[in-house]
Amino acid sequence: EPEVTQTPSHQVTQMGQEVILRCVPISNHLYFYWYRQILGQKVEFLVSFYNNEISEKSEIFDDQFSVERPDGSNFTLKIRSTKLEDSAMYFCASIGREGRDTQYFGPGTRLTVL
Amino acid sequence: GIQVEQSPPDLILQEGANSTLRCNFSDSVNNLQWFHQNPWGQLINLFYIPSGTKQNGRLSATTVATERYSLLYISSSQTTDSGVYFCAPNTNAGKSTFGDGTTLTVKP
Numbered sequence: 001e002p003e004v005t006q007t008p009s010h011q012v013t014q015m016g017q018e019v020i021l022r023c024v025p026i027s028n029h030l031y032f033y034w035y036r037q038i039l040g041q042k043v044e045f046l047v048s049f050y051n052n053e054i055s056e057k058s059e060i061f062d063d064q065f066s067v068e069r070p071d072g073s074n075f076t077l078k079i080r081s082t083k084l085e086d087s088a089m090y091f092c093a094s095i096g097r098e099g100r101d102t103q104y105f106g107p108g109t110r111l112t113v114l
Numbered sequence: 115g116i117q118v119e120q121s122p123p124d125l126i127l128q129e130g131a132n133s134t135l136r137c138n139f140s141d142s143v144n145n146l147q148w149f150h151q152n153p154w155g156q157l158i159n160l161f162y163i164p165s166g167t168k169q170n171g172r173l174s175a176t177t178v179a180t181e182r183y184s185l186l187y188i189s190s191s192q193t194t195d196s197g198v199y200f201c202a203p204n205t206n207a208g209k210s211t212f213g214d215g216t217t218l219t220v221k222p
Contacts, residue, residue, distance in 0.1 A: 031208050043157070043200065043212040056209060089155050095208060100144055102162040103202075103210055108155055 002026040004106035006092050012112045016081050021109045023075045023092030032075045033093040033103070034067065036060070043091065049075065082113045116141040120201055120213035127191050127220050135186040135216045137201030144204055146177050148186050151198040151215070160186070160199075191220045 005024045013019050025032050034046040047057040049067055066078045075094075079086055092106040117140040127133055137146070145164035149157045161168050161175040163184065168175055172191075177184040188195055198217050202210035 033209060035210075035212075037155075042214050043202070043210075045209045045211065048209050050208075091157065093210070102145075102159065103147060103204060103208075105149075105157045105159065108157070110155065 002104065004092055004094055004104050006090075006106035006109050008109060009107065010110045010112070012114065013082055015084060015113055019079050019082055019111065021077045021079075021090050021092075021111070023077075023106055024073050025075055025092065025094035026096070026104055027073070029094035029096050029104075031055075031095045032067075032069070033095075034077045035091045035093065035105075036088040037091065037108075038085075038088045046077075046090075079111075082111075084113050087111055087113045116143070116203060116205055116211050118201060118203060118211050118213035120199075120216050122216060123214065124217045125219070127218070129191060129193060129220055129222050131191050131220075132187070132189045133191060133218070135188070135199055135201075135218075137184045137186075137203075137213055139182050139184075139201075139203045139211075141182070141203075141205065143179065143182075146184050146201065146203045147210065148175055148184070149200045149202060150195075151200060153197065157200070188218075191218075193220045193222055196220045 007022045032049045037043045047061045048055045089108045119138045148160040163177045165179045172189045174187045198215040200215045201213045
């Protein structure tokens with residue numbers, strides 16, 4: 001069974017600091033996504049990425065957020081200046097064929113902003 | 115965007131009982147997935163089911179895309195089935211829209 005991996009599993013940071021969350025999608029997948037889940041709430045879409053550019057983003061994904069695929073394997077989410085309300089579980093996901101295949105989710109990174 | 119409603123929001127069962135979880139969605143979808151979120155927060159994919167019926171052990175799922183709903187059946191429930199179950203339809207945009215989830219508690 002193919003899997004998406006994410007690092008770190010848990011990150012604690014001080015408010016105002018920059019964080020980078022890392023994901024390694026499944027190797028032959030073409031479409032990549034970030035979602036977040038605030039504790040006790042549902043999973044929310046942040047951004048989708050295809051062909052080295054953002055294809056869709058939600059209103060949550062403001063100027064403090066950015067995504068990058070720096071090489072052929074990694075997919076990163078950067079938060080420039082973290083706020084307390086950024087504390088959440090962040091999930092990376094990937095699909096081989098957009099909307100027509102299983103979307104595989106990583107195990108998540110729990111971000112705690114103090 | 116697409117609206118997703120899951121019911122019931124909470125469900126408490128005795129071990130061995132059967133249950134049905136429902137997911138209604140407001141728009142046409144390319145596919146739909148059911149997830150179980152375990153106590154560590156991981157999303158475990160249960161089914162990829164854009165239409166029809168699938169079974170995997172004690173779990174089965176049915177999606178009637180024309181009527182915009184999906185059902186997840188859990189038979190002979192076990193305490194390890196406890197957790198939150200999410201339905202997530204996926205549209206042309208490729209993104210998944212999650213429902214609020216059903217929190218299942220199975221008591222021994």
